Amino acid sequence: MTEGLVLDDPSLLVERCLIGGRFVGDPVEPVVDPATGRTIARVPRLGAEAATAAVEQAQAAFPAWAARTAKERATVLRAWFEQIRAHRADLALILTSEQGKPLAEALGEIDYAAAFVEYYAEEAKRVAGETLASHRADARILVTREPIGVIGAITPWNFPAAMITRKVAPALAVGCTALVKPAPETPLTALALGELAVRAGLPPGVLNIVTGDAAAIGAVMTGHPAVRVVSFTGSTEVGRRLMAQAAPTVKRVALELGGNAPFIVFDDADLDAAVEGAIAAKFRNMGQTCVCANRLYVQDAVHDAFASRLATAIESLQVGPGTEPGVAQGPLINARALAKVEAHVADAVAGGATVALGGRRHPRGGTFYAPTLLIGATPTMRIAREETFGPVAALFRFTDEEEVIAQANASETGLAAYVYTRDLGRAFRVSEALEYGMVGLNTGLISTELAPFGGVKQSGHSREGSHHGLEDYCTLKYVLVAGLRRAGG
Numbered sequence: 409m410t411e412g413l414v415l416d417d418p419s420l421l422v423e424r425c426l427i428g429g430r431f432v433g434d435p436v437e438p439v440v441d442p443a444t445g446r447t448i449a450r451v452p453r454l455g456a457e458a459a460t461a462a463v464e465q466a467q468a469a470f471p472a473w474a475a476r477t478a479k480e481r482a483t484v485l486r487a488w489f490e491q492i493r494a495h496r497a498d499l500a501l502i503l504t505s506e507q508g509k510p511l512a513e514a515l516g517e518i519d520y521a522a523a524f525v526e527y528y529a530e531e532a533k534r535v536a537g538e539t540l541a542s543h544r545a546d547a548r549i550l551v552t553r554e555p556i557g558v559i560g561a562i563t564p565w566n567f568p569a570a571m572i573t574r575k576v577a578p579a580l581a582v583g584c585t586a587l588v589k590p591a592p593e594t595p596l597t598a599l600a601l602g603e604l605a606v607r608a609g610l611p612p613g614v615l616n617i618v619t620g621d622a623a624a625i626g627a628v629m630t631g632h633p634a635v636r637v638v639s640f641t642g643s644t645e646v647g648r649r650l651m652a653q654a655a656p657t658v659k660r661v662a663l664e665l666g667g668n669a670p671f672i673v674f675d676d677a678d679l680d681a682a683v684e685g686a687i688a689a690k691f692r693n694m695g696q697t698c699v700c701a702n703r704l705y706v707q708d709a710v711h712d713a714f715a716s717r718l719a720t721a722i723e724s725l726q727v728g729p730g731t732e733p734g735v736a737q738g739p740l741i742n743a744r745a746l747a748k749v750e751a752h753v754a755d756a757v758a759g760g761a762t763v764a765l766g767g768r769r770h771p772r773g774g775t776f777y778a779p780t781l782l783i784g785a786t787p788t789m790r791i792a793r794e795e796t797f798g799p800v801a802a803l804f805r806f807t808d809e810e811e812v813i814a815q816a817n818a819s820e821t822g823l824a825a826y827v828y829t830r831d832l833g834r835a836f837r838v839s840e841a842l843e844y845g846m847v848g849l850n851t852g853l854i855s856t857e858l859a860p861f862g863g864v865k866q867s868g869h870s871r872e873g874s875h876h877g878l879e880d881y882c883t884l885k886y887v888l889v890a891g892l893r894r895a896g897g
């Protein structure tokens with residue numbers, strides 16, 4: 409039984425894939441509301457044939473879209489931004505219904521996703537080349553930035569709107585065309601964005617969205633000769649696989665992968681600010697963000713005070729379906745996610761940690777998990793070495809700067825880190841010593857379309873957001889303009 413979503417515009421519940429400007433495919437694959445376990449819609453389960461058709465549509469659309477002026481592309485992107493903004497409430501309800509996050513967070517994500525479209529509509533007009541000092545008097549060095557061509561984008565379920573526009577907006581802005589494969593858990597948000605792009609006047613084939621067999625669709629993206637870039641956001645494990653698959657055709661692979669963020673509280677920190685930042689960095693999206701604080705390091709002198717205040721703040725987090733007023737914590741995305749969280753807590757307790765709060769499934773049942781505070785975590789525990797991706801705050805004690813920097817850097821990933829201190833010298837020493845792509849200094853929220861988002865080590869190396877976010881989709885062309893001497897000169 410499909411449970412109806414009550415939308416202001418019911419046509420935004422799209423159950424077909426977008427290929428060449430047409431919505432196609434039979435809706436067979438259920439999309440489940442993680443809060444209720446009920447099917448809210450169905451989408452097509454397409455594969456290699458559809459993905460190939462979509463790539464060919466994108467390839468056919470590329471020359472005309474790339475030939476448009478930057479201003480013309482900017483106008484279409486701006487219209488898409490306006491469409492997203494006009495349908496913000498419906499998009500947020502669709503997002504919460506398939507992903508589970510609280511409606512307030514879903515509205516925030518729609519605004520964040522729209523901000524990428526707005527930003528790159530503006531940046532489209534600022535993509536520039538350069539002339540360089542020439543090695544010849546009769547010649548000039550010209551460098552132009554060109555759209556690289558057809559791009560493939562594969563996105564995760566935790567931010568079903570923003571992870572798509574963070575790739576597609578810059579790609580379309582510079583003149584590329586795209587095939588998107590959204591996560592199977594959250595296809596409806598992607599398809600609704602596709603519908604709004606069509607309404608905004610995006611020409612057929614510029615944006616294609618295919619749901620279904622991930623491995624088969626991914627194999628087409630990484631193997632088809634017309635695809636120039638594969639832009640992937642998701643787990644490090646899948647990122648590695650796609651990188652290997654793309655090697656035979658030497659494609660550019662843009663990777664935004666997993667995290668394991670340290671959150672460091674020094675003894676001179678503003679503890680109230682640190683607690684507020686910890687709640688934001690740890691419990692946003694029920695802990696299911698790549699930049700979530702995964703390890704909370706607290707200096708000895710303030711450890712107990714911080715733990716006590718954090719416990720009070722965690723206790724105030726209301727748990728329930730994301731559509732319920734006042735809810736701050738929804739369900740986890742699925743049973744697999746719940747099992748991983750339970751395994752991390754069990755491993756920590758077995759290793760000597762104590763459960764100060766939560767540490768169990770929530771009485772709401774299903775995949776709801778009680779927001780949890782663990783005390784006495786140690787570096788050998790799974791929660792220290794792996795991305796938990798759930799609402800579990802694990803506290804680690806530390807004594808001095810050198811010790812905590814070494815512990816914080818002892819990770820294969822390097823996406824985001826957070827530091828709370830009011831000592832300016834320490835702030836610079838520590839943020840410069842941390843091997844991470846992004847550092848929040850006295851803040852737990854760093855994500856914005858205006859900054860380059862990305863990591864180092866096995867978190868991937870791409871940057872999305874800011875003008876840097878254009879680079880994955882551009883290629884530089886060097887033209888040596890010679891023969892400039894006067895005839896006979």
Ligand SMILES: NC(=O)c1ccc[n+]([C@@H]2O[C@H](COP(=O)([O-])OP(=O)(O)OC[C@H]3O[C@@H](n4cnc5c(N)ncnc54)[C@H](O)[C@@H]3O)[C@@H](O)[C@H]2O)c1
Nearest residue numbers: 563564565590591622623626642643646664665666667698
């Ligand atoms: N760095 C970032 O910006 C960022 C942002 C969000 C999430 N993430 C990471 O993503 C992970 C959680 O998301 P997830 O569970 O959806 O990750 P995932 O890697 O399981 O899936 C991500 C996407 O890859 C697809 N996929 C899976 N196997 C594939 C294959 N063999 N070929 C082609 N596509 C395939 C999935 O269908 C989905 O669309 C976490 O590790 C999180 O840290 C990173």
Ligand SMILES: O=C[C@H](O)CS(=O)(=O)O
Nearest residue numbers: 566567696697698699855
């Ligand atoms: O999961 C991480 C995403 O990048 C979401 S956000 O950019 O941190 O909001």
